[in-house]
Structure formats: C-alpha cells, structure tokens
Amino acid sequence: MQVFDLEAEGLRALNSSLHELNGSTEPGRWEIVNPKGSHAIAVGLDAPIEVTVKGSTGYYCAGMNKQATVNVHGSVGPGVAENMMSGAVIVEGDASQYAGATGRGGLLVIKGNASSRCGISMKGIDIVVHGNIGHMSAFMAQAGNLVVCGDAGDALGDSLYEARLFVRGSVKSLGADCIEKELRPEHIEILKDLLARSGADAKPEEFKRYGSARQLYNFDVDNVGAY
Amino acid sequence: MKDTQNNIPRTIPQQSATFSNPINAEIRRAAATGIYDIRGGGAKRRVPHFDDLLFLGASISRYPLEGYREKCDTSVVLGTRYAKKPIRLDIPITIAGMSFGALSGPAKEALGRGASAAGTSTTTGDGGMTSEERSHSTQLVYQYLPSRYGMNPDDLRRADAIEVVVGQGAKPGGGGMLLGQKISDRVADMRTLPKGIDQRSACRHPDWTGPDDLEIKILELREITNWQVPIFIKVGGTRPYYDTALAVKAGADVVVLDGMQGGTAATQDVFIEHVGLPTLACIRPAVQALQDLGMHREVQLIVSGGIRSGADVAKALAMGADAVSIGTAAMIAIGDNDPKWESEYQKLGTTTGAYDDWHEGMDPAGITTQDAELMKRVDPVEAGRRLSNYLKVMTLEAQTIARACGHNKLQNLEPEDLCALTMEAAAMARVPLAGTSWYPGKEGF
Numbered sequence: 171m172q173v174f175d176l177e178a179e180g181l182r183a184l185n186s187s188l189h190e191l192n193g194s195t196e197p198g199r200w201e202i203v204n205p206k207g208s209h210a211i212a213v214g215l216d217a218p219i220e221v222t223v224k225g226s227t228g229y230y231c232a233g234m235n236k237q238a239t240v241n242v243h244g245s246v247g248p249g250v251a252e253n254m255m256s257g258a259v260i261v262e263g264d265a266s267q268y269a270g271a272t273g274r275g276g277l278l279v280i281k282g283n284a285s286s287r288c289g290i291s292m293k294g295i296d297i298v299v300h301g302n303i304g305h306m307s308a309f310m311a312q313a314g315n316l317v318v319c320g321d322a323g324d325a326l327g328d329s330l331y332e333a334r335l336f337v338r339g340s341v342k343s344l345g346a347d348c349i350e351k352e353l354r355p356e357h358i359e360i361l362k363d364l365l366a367r368s369g370a371d372a373k374p375e376e377f378k379r380y381g382s383a384r385q386l387y388n389f390d391v392d393n394v395g396a397y
Numbered sequence: 398m399k400d401t402q403n404n405i406p407r408t409i410p411q412q413s414a415t416f417s418n419p420i421n422a423e424i425r426r427a428a429a430t431g432i433y434d435i436r437g438g439g440a441k442r443r444v445p446h447f448d449d450l451l452f453l454g455a456s457i458s459r460y461p462l463e464g465y466r467e468k469c470d471t472s473v474v475l476g477t478r479y480a481k482k483p484i485r486l487d488i489p490i491t492i493a494g495m496s497f498g499a500l501s502g503p504a505k506e507a508l509g510r511g512a513s514a515a516g517t518s519t520t521t522g523d524g525g526m527t528s529e530e531r532s533h534s535t536q537l538v539y540q541y542l543p544s545r546y547g548m549n550p551d552d553l554r555r556a557d558a559i560e561v562v563v564g565q566g567a568k569p570g571g572g573g574m575l576l577g578q579k580i581s582d583r584v585a586d587m588r589t590l591p592k593g594i595d596q597r598s599a600c601r602h603p604d605w606t607g608p609d610d611l612e613i614k615i616l617e618l619r620e621i622t623n624w625q626v627p628i629f630i631k632v633g634g635t636r637p638y639y640d641t642a643l644a645v646k647a648g649a650d651v652v653v654l655d656g657m658q659g660g661t662a663a664t665q666d667v668f669i670e671h672v673g674l675p676t677l678a679c680i681r682p683a684v685q686a687l688q689d690l691g692m693h694r695e696v697q698l699i700v701s702g703g704i705r706s707g708a709d710v711a712k713a714l715a716m717g718a719d720a721v722s723i724g725t726a727a728m729i730a731i732g733d734n735d736p737k738w739e740s741e742y743q744k745l746g747t748t749t750g751a752y753d754d755w756h757e758g759m760d761p762a763g764i765t766t767q768d769a770e771l772m773k774r775v776d777p778v779e780a781g782r783r784l785s786n787y788l789k790v791m792t793l794e795a796q797t798i799a800r801a802c803g804h805n806k807l808q809n810l811e812p813e814d815l816c817a818l819t820m821e822a823a824a825m826a827r828v829p830l831a832g833t834s835w836y837p838g839k840e841g842f
Contacts, residue, residue, distance in 0.1 A: 181620065182624075186623060189623060209613045209616055210617040210620045214620065214621030229617070230613065230614070233617050233621065236550065249604040253545060253549070255549060267604075268604040271604040272545040272604070287603070290603040291545060291603045293589040294589060309603075312589045312590055329597070331590055387591070389432065391432050
C-alpha cells in the first residue's frame with residue numbers, strides 16, 4: 171500500500187501521482203494521511219484502485235471519479251463525488267451540500283447525514299444516504315437513484331426529471347412536480363441491490379418511492395404557479 | 398364626413414409612441430397565448446455601440462504604418478497566468494460558445510472548420526462536446542455550464558481551454574432553455590433527458606455559489622486537468638468592474654465579458670431586451686478592474702456582444718480588450734438569415750434578417766435546427782470557408798485601422814486613438830466627445 175502524506179507532499183503531487191496511474195492498477199491501494207480538510211483530494215481519477223482518506227476533506231473530494239473506490243474515514247465538504255462517472259465513493263461521516271451533484275454513474279454512500287441539495291442535477295449516479303438529507307435534494311435530478319434511509323428536508327425532487335427517489339423516513343415537503351409513486355417489484359430489486367452494496371441496515375419494503383409527475387416537461391401556462 | 402363636406406381640417410390619426418403598433422401586437426399575442434415571447438439572438442433595441450466611436454488616425458503628431466509593407470501583428474496568447482499550455486491564436490477573434498442542440502451538427506462543424514482555417518478557436522455550448530467539433534477545431538474551448546449536460550473528465554482533458562460560464566449577455570442571471578421540438582435522439586442522449594421535453598438549464602451552478610466557492614471549483618478543474626489548460630470565466634455584462642475583479646480573484650486566466658447584444662439560442666424577449674448592459678458600457682470598467690489589480694494583459698479580456706466588423710474588433714481592443722468573440726456574426730457568415738431563403742421565412746411569418754425563432758427548430762438555413770432535412774442545407778466545408786473568409790476580412794480591417802493609427806500590433810491600439818460621436822458613447826467608452834477633450838465623468842472640469 172502506498173501511503174501519501176498530503177500535508178507534507180501537497181495536493182498537486184497527490185493528484186498528479188494518482189493521474190499517472192490512469193488505466194493501471196499498481197499500486198492498487200493508497201492511503202492519504204493528514205487531509206486536514208483540503209479541497210480537491212483525489213479528483214479526476216481513472217484507474218481501478220482503492221484510495222482511503224484518513225480524515226475529513228474539503229470541497230469536491232473524488233470529483234469526476236472514474237473506476238476508483240474512494241473511502242473517506244471522516245466527513246466531507248461540499249460537492250463530494252461531483253460529476254462521478256463510475257467507481258464508488260464511501261463516506262463514513264457526514265457530507266456537506268451538493269453531495270454527488272451531476273453524477274453520471276457509480277455509487278456514492280454517505281453513512282452519516284447529507285446536507286442540502288444532495289444529488290442535485292444527478293444524471294445516472296446511485297446515492298445511498300444512511301442518515302437524513304437536507305432541503306432541495308435531487309433538484310432537477312435527471313437519472314439515477316437516490317436512497318435515503320432517514321428523513322428528507324423541504325422541496326425534495328423539485329423540478330425532477332427521471333431520477334428515482336426512495337425515502338424510508340419522513341419527507342418534510344415535496345418540490346414542484348415531485349409526487350409519491352407506487353413501489354413496484356422492480357424498485358424493490360433496485361433497493362435490495364443498493365442497500366446491500368452500501369451496507370445499509372434497512373429493508374426495501376420500508377421505503378416510499380418518489381418521482382416526477384411529468385407535468386412540467388413542456389410549458390403550459392396553466393402550470394405557471396408551479397414554476 | 399360632415400367636416401370634409403364643410404372643408405374643415407381634421408386631426409390626423411395619431412399613433413401612440415407608448416402604445417405603438419408593435420407593443421399593441423405583443424399585448425394581443427400575450428393575451429391570446431398566455432406565454433411570454435421566446436426568441437433567439439441578442440438585444441435588437443438601439444443601444445450605444447461601437448458605431449458611436451471613431452478612430453482619429455495618424456497625422457502630424459503621430460505617423461502611420463505603411464498598409465502593404467509594414468507588419469501589424471494580430472496574434473494573441475490566452476491563458477498566460479497559470480496554464481502550462483496557453484492558447485495561441487493567429488487572430489484576436491474567437492468563436493463564442495454555441496451548443497450542439499441549439500445548432501445543427503453541420504453548423505457546428507462549419508464553425509470548427511472556419512475558425513481553424515483562420516487560426517482561431519471555437520467553443521462548445523450547453524450540450525457537451527461532439528466528436529465532430531473536436532476533430533474539426535484545432536483549438537476548442539470547452540464550456541463548463543450550470544446544467545453540466547454532457548460534462549465528463551475525458552472531454553475536459555481533451556479541451557484546449559475550459560470556460561466556466563457564469564452568465565451571458567443576452568440573459569445575465571438566467572438559465573438556458575431548449576424547447577422540446579429540438580430534442581432529437583442524439584441531443585436527448587447527450588443531455589441524459591427524455592426526447593421531446595423542454596430542457597431547462599439552471600441559472601446557477603449546482604455545486605458552488607459565490608467567488609470563494611468558484612476559486613475552489615477552479616482549483617478542482619485545474620487539478621483534474623493537471624494545470625495544463627487555461628480556465629476562462631464568462632460573465633454577462635452587468636457589473637463588469639466587480640465581476641472582473643472577482644473572476645481574477647477566483648483564479649481565472651481569461652475573463653470573457655458578454656454584452657447585451659450577445660445572442661442566445663432562446664430565452665424570453667423581455668430578458669434579452671431589458672436585462673444587462675450594452676457591450677460598449679462593459680469594457681472600460683472591466684479593464685479598470687484589471688488595471689487596479691495590476692492584471693491587465695496578465696489576465697486576458699475577451700469581449701463579445703455585437704461584434705460585426707474589423708472596426709468593432711479594433712475599437713474593442715483599443716478600449717483594452719485582448720480579443721473579441723463572435724456568435725451571431727459567425728452564424729450569419731455560415732448562412733443564417735440569408736436572403737435566398739426569403740420565401741421560406743415568409744411562410745414562417747417573418748423575413749430575412751428578422752428570423753429569430755431559433756428555438757422552434759424550423760430554421761430554413763439549416764443552422765438552428767435538428768431537422769435532418771433542413772440541416773443538409775449547411776455544407777460544412779463551404780460554410781466553413783465563408784466563415785474563414787469573414788474572419789480574415791475582419792482581421793484585415795482591424796489591421797488597416799491599427800496601421801492608420803500607427804500601431805504595429807492590434808493590442809497596441811489604445812483609448813487615445815478614439816473619439817465618440819455621442820455623449821452616451823463618450824461616457825461609456827471614456828473617450829472624448831469628437832472635437833473636444835472631455836467626456837462625461839472625466840475629472841478636472
């Protein structure tokens with residue numbers, strides 16, 4: 171295992187070392203120590219490696235990740251795994267705003283709580299939050315699955331497109347054009363898979379599904395109050 | 398009838414200046430449809446512009462350069478502040494961001510071909526990077542927009558520069574819109590959305606707000622691309638002094654400043670005509686901000702919005718810009734609003750030069766459409782050649798003016814080469830009213 175002291179060697183050296191691996195698998199395991207809330211840790215990775223960050227991070231940890239598995243043994247700042255393409259990001263602690271924003275693929279697991287705008291504009295990523303999520307989560311979410319084992323804040327799924335939202339606890343309020351939908355057998359299967367892969371202690375049947383009513387997909391003046 | 402019979406003069410019917418026929422027609426249209434007018438393009442209203450400035454030229458106090466013998470450098474380097482690989486352009490005229498989706502594939506290819514032949518860059522738009530435009534553009538600027546449609550790290554790394562779009566002149570503070578009729582299978586797939594729905598692009602970025610966040614976002618983009626390529630920040634012209642200063646503070650290599658004449662694929666007419674500043678009013682405050690920070694020429698300034706000729710280029714550069722960008726003019730060069738389609742414009746209820754329903758996807762010229770038959774009307778090779786010709790003409794015109802003012806490099810043009818024809822233009826451009834040594838706001842009078 172490669173141990174990288176971020177405080178001693180610096181961010182540029184870290185990311186350039188990780189980028190040099192692109193496509194390669196050796197060294198396959200990295201441990202980043204002394205992150206101390208630094209921004210842009212392990213961004214733009216493109217190799218099937220495992221990176222463990224021993225501590226909390228600042229903004230955009232694992233941004234635009236491809237293939238890699240990034241574990242954060244701490245909490246993360248805004249925009250963790252933003253625009254992730256593939257791979258996995260697992261956060262042991264809590265996440266600040268915009269977790270998984272615009273993500274296109276891969277799995278983001280937040281074992282604590284996530285703040286506002288979790289999954290904003292998501293485009294195919296799967297996000298599992300073991301705790302609660304804040305307001306305006308899944309705003310304009312296009313595709314993918316957002317699973318929340320706890321409660322959701324105000325305006326969940328506002329202006330939602332085709333992303334699927336699953337919440338086990340309460341939803342403070344739904345955003346424009348977001349409605350509760352039937353939890354069908356295929357959704358149970360999706361939940362079963364995501365809960366298992368994210369290590370969440372919950373049963374699929376306990377969740378409610380929310381999705382787009384598709385009433386705002388094409389402008390209609392009679393819906394103007396909803397905009 | 399009675400008055401006529403008695404030969405008494407009548408009051409002539411008087412149209413209201415406030416409630417003019419076009420205004421009344423718009424009231425009736427809104428009442429009938431219940432929706433605001435959506436259109437493409439930039440502000441059509443008359444605003445103070447480059448036409449309100451003149452060059453003084455050389456005389457006894459300055460001597461000119463020989464037009465056909467003495468060199469006048471047109472090159473510009475963008476991104477010298479941080480990027481390992483700055484963009485080197487032969488001419489200071491770039492092609493502005495226009496999306497695949499808003500524009501057809503052949504139109505985007507034509508822009509790439511024309512720009513490359515003229516030695517300049519082109520720019521993606523709110524829809525991701527297509528392989529066609531990448532392969533036909535020697536220098537391609539990749540826009541990073543709030544919607545993040547099509548955004549991915551591979552395209553980010555194969556771009557020659559990244560342009561973080563905060564706003565644009567046609568709709569500063571507004572998001573984008575691509576109506577359902579233009580969402581073909583390919584456009585839908587690139588944007589991860591169902592076919593045929595109206596696509597609303599957010600007005601704010603999803604994962605940052607404010608200049609402090611932007612600084613961190615730029616750090617992330619630089620780390621992902623290993624500090625190789627320049628990062629531009631594009632803003633609509635609203636508060637150019639502060640926006641430029643904040644863009645510099647956030648770490649921009651280049652600031653792109655777009656005035657209200659700059660076009661959009663589609664937004665509300667009320668937005669286009671009533672929000673933002675004329676391009677002329679944007680340049681001096683932005684340059685002042687750069688100068689106050691000691692960053693003029695260190696951080697390059699690209700100005701766009703209503704650039705049409707080499708004279709406009711020269712005037713923008715004389716006011717302190719490093720380069721300009723064209724969108725609407727480039728579209729016209731490749732065939733937009735061409736009189737040869739007049740009969741078809743008539744069928745659409747409009748006429749050559751006024752066609753702006755780009756969002757409807759029925760463009761007779763085949764440019765602002767995803768209709769498979771209409772887009773065949775754009776021959777990318779021929780249209781690219783026309784754009785290249787046009788860019789070269791603009792450059793020659795700008796050189797002609799620069800030489801006449803005694804400059805051997807376009808960027809050496811300066812405000813002292815200019816005068817203004819109107820009080821408004823004098824105030825905005827901060828150059829003297831013609832024949833005087835004064836402009837509104839100048840201290841010492």
